[in-house]
Amino acid sequence: MAAATHKRLVIPGPVEVRKEVLDAQTEWMIGHRSKAFEELFARLQTKLKQAFVTESRVFVQGSSGTGLWEGASRNCIREGKKALHLVGGAFSERWAEISQLNGKQVDVIAVDWGKAHTPEMVAEALQKETYDAVCVVHNETSTGVTNPIKAIGEVVRQYPDTLYLVDTVSGFLGIELLTDEWGIDMALTSSQKAFALPPGLAFAAISDRVLERAAQVTNRGYYFDFIEIEASLKKNNTPSTPPVSLMFAADKQLEDIMSEGLQARWTRHIQMRDMTIAWAEAREMGVFSQEGFRSPTVTTVANGRNINMDDMAKFMGGKGFSMDKGYGKVKGKTFRIAHMGDMSPSTLEEVLSGIDEFLGV
Numbered sequence: 270m271a272a273a274t275h276k277r278l279v280i281p282g283p284v285e286v287r288k289e290v291l292d293a294q295t296e297w298m299i300g301h302r303s304k305a306f307e308e309l310f311a312r313l314q315t316k317l318k319q320a321f322v323t324e325s326r327v328f329v330q331g332s333s334g335t336g337l338w339e340g341a342s343r344n345c346i347r348e349g350k351k352a353l354h355l356v357g358g359a360f361s362e363r364w365a366e367i368s369q370l371n372g373k374q375v376d377v378i379a380v381d382w383g384k385a386h387t388p389e390m391v392a393e394a395l396q397k398e399t400y401d402a403v404c405v406v407h408n409e410t411s412t413g414v415t416n417p418i419k420a421i422g423e424v425v426r427q428y429p430d431t432l433y434l435v436d437t438v439s440g441f442l443g444i445e446l447l448t449d450e451w452g453i454d455m456a457l458t459s460s461q462k463a464f465a466l467p468p469g470l471a472f473a474a475i476s477d478r479v480l481e482r483a484a485q486v487t488n489r490g491y492y493f494d495f496i497e498i499e500a501s502l503k504k505n506n507t508p509s510t511p512p513v514s515l516m517f518a519a520d521k522q523l524e525d526i527m528s529e530g531l532q533a534r535w536t537r538h539i540q541m542r543d544m545t546i547a548w549a550e551a552r553e554m555g556v557f558s559q560e561g562f563r564s565p566t567v568t569t570v571a572n573g574r575n576i577n578m579d580d581m582a583k584f585m586g587g588k589g590f591s592m593d594k595g596y597g598k599v600k601g602k603t604f605r606i607a608h609m610g611d612m613s614p615s616t617l618e619e620v621l622s623g624i625d626e627f628l629g630v
């Protein structure tokens with residue numbers, strides 16, 4: 270597609286990918302059993318460990334985040350044991366379903382869409398029942414809620430046999446996440462959200478405890494068998510053929526992310542969140558997600574003005590932006606403005622002014 274006809278993505282994934290990062294994919298292909306690949310893999314490990322703020326390893330998988338959901342459920346919950354899923358939106362709901370589809374026993378703490386989970390809810394559940402894992406979504410992309418991962422982690426850490434599994438698909442590299450310090454055993458993510466890479470790669474920081482647990486699970490399947498992935502990782506490799514071109518792009522993108530600095534990146538996202546909330550409130554539309562837990566990467570605007578989403582998206586398309594129209598059961602009642610990845614506050618300003626023009630305000 271010619272650059273002139275490309276619409277910049279303001280949807281919550283895939284997000285806009287910078288041209289330099291797209292270009293990194295056109296490096297000459299290398300064999301994945303070569304020395305050059307081992308070097309690429311080792312470089313990625315070093316940078317990914319910095320990005321997840323972990324001393325452990327980071328799995329790099331050719332799949333989207335959904336694959337690692339399945340891997341997490343399969344490898345971390347033993348036969349006959351239970352998982353506790355915190356559910357409050359479309360994605361946390363789906364992960365709980367995936368655990369069940371993989372034959373795992375699941376209990377759920379459900380909150381209304383738009384609300385966050387609290388550490389107290391988790392403490393109460395853990396007092397009553399023993400769980401192999403607590404599964405939580407850091408940033409619920411359907412509702413724009415960021416859960417208190419650090420505080421929930423403090424509760425889970427009091428139970429040495431319970432793993433703390435965090436989906437940070439739309440949080441990672443947009444919202445603060447200190448994997449080791451917050452006691453997270455597995456933090457999983459995809460490439461196409463705040464990481465600002467093309468879709469197709471999934472990543473997970475994995476603690477030793479996860480691997481010890483996986484060794485006790487008899488049916489781990491094949492593609493996401495964590496024990497096999499770890500054995501290859503130790504040799505700077507992957508069990509099957511990885512998406513090498515995407516890994517070149519990840520190498521370049523991580524370099525640029527580290528130059529920006531994690532803290533600066535998190536702060537830029539908070540700035541964009543605050544701009545979007547202020548804009549929505551001034552337009553008397555409001556924000557769907559609970560105050561105090563509003564996402565730095567995606568704002569779910571309550572469609573108080575009853576905007577016709579198709580008309581708005583068409584208008585914004587004319588301005589060169591591809592917009593979201595809401596998700597799941599709150600589609601239309603809400604719409605999402607994604608402000609994640611490499612988006613700058615000035616681009617967001619352009620987006621918000623474009624919507625103003627559509628609204629005629």
Ligand SMILES: Cc1ncc(COP(=O)(O)O)c(C=O)c1O
Nearest residue numbers: 333334335360408410438439459
């Ligand atoms: C919070 C969250 N978790 C998981 C997923 C699934 O990830 P993927 O689409 O990379 O499979 C998504 C997708 O949007 C998501 O937003």
